[in-house]
Amino acid sequence: MEEKELRIEEPEAERAPRSVGFLISQLGFVSSTRFMAALEPLGIGPKDFLLMRFVAASDGQSQHALAERLEIPPSRMVALVDRLEEMGLVERHPDPEDRRVRGLFLTRKGRSVLEKAAKVAIDYETQLCAGINRKEREQLIDLLQKLQASATDLRGVHPGMSE
Numbered sequence: 001m002e003e004k005e006l007r008i009e010e011p012e013a014e015r016a017p018r019s020v021g022f023l024i025s026q027l028g029f030v031s032s033t034r035f036m037a038a039l040e041p042l043g044i045g046p047k048d049f050l051l052m053r054f055v056a057a058s059d060g061q062s063q064h065a066l067a068e069r070l071e072i073p074p075s076r077m078v079a080l081v082d083r084l085e086e087m088g089l090v091e092r093h094p095d096p097e098d099r100r101v102r103g104l105f106l107t108r109k110g111r112s113v114l115e116k117a118a119k120v121a122i123d124y125e126t127q128l129c130a131g132i133n134r135k136e137r138e139q140l141i142d143l144l145q146k147l148q149a150s151a152t153d154l155r156g157v158h159p160g161m162s163e
Contacts, residue, residue, distance in 0.1 A: 020147070031128060038124050042113055043087065049121070051080055052106060052114045055090060060103035063092065089113055 017023075036045055044052070054066060061069075067077035081104065084090040089110035095101035106114060129137045 024144075024147075034128075035121075035124055038120050039117060042117055042120065044089075044113060044117060047080060048084060048089075049114075049117045051084065052089060052110060052117070055104045056106050056111070056114055059105050060093070060095075062095065062101045063104055064101070066104060084110070 032046070039045055039049060051066075051070075054070065055061075058066070063077060063081055064074065066072075067074050070077075072080070081090060081092070085092065088107055091105050091107055092102040093105055095103055132140065
């Protein structure tokens with residue numbers, strides 16, 4: 001197959017440009033906005049959902065260690081955890097070996113909200129991918145992961161988490 005030279009096309013209001021950057025940016029913005037709206041009835045946002053998933057996957061891990069793993073500045077991590085704790089979704093427990101360290105744990109309510117949020121995420125993904133079949137979805141993920149590998153070191157963490 002012959003490679004076409006990349007060029008900027010004349011804009012058309014009815015058609016998106018054939019630009020990977022534009023399409024990823026446009027879809028990312030729309031997807032993020034819609035996913036926030038889908039989680040809103042649960043009282044959490046995407047950042048809360050991501051943090052709760054990591055807490056659930058590593059019950060008892062220190063707030064500091066989790067912040068490093070997620071590349072979240074410590075001050076931002078404190079604010080995120082404070083919010084989840086105030087909502088009754090996460091608890092800080094002193095480490096039995098070092099009382100200066102506080103491990104993070106989901107509460108019963110937190111596990112329930114996380115379970116509901118996971119269902120929302122699956123439903124949202126299904127809606128988002130309604131126009132493509134399962135094989136195309138897997139191909140799209142493979143291609144996006146190739147782009148991701150050259151664009152960022154962050155794999156399972158959204159760069160917006162640190163903001």
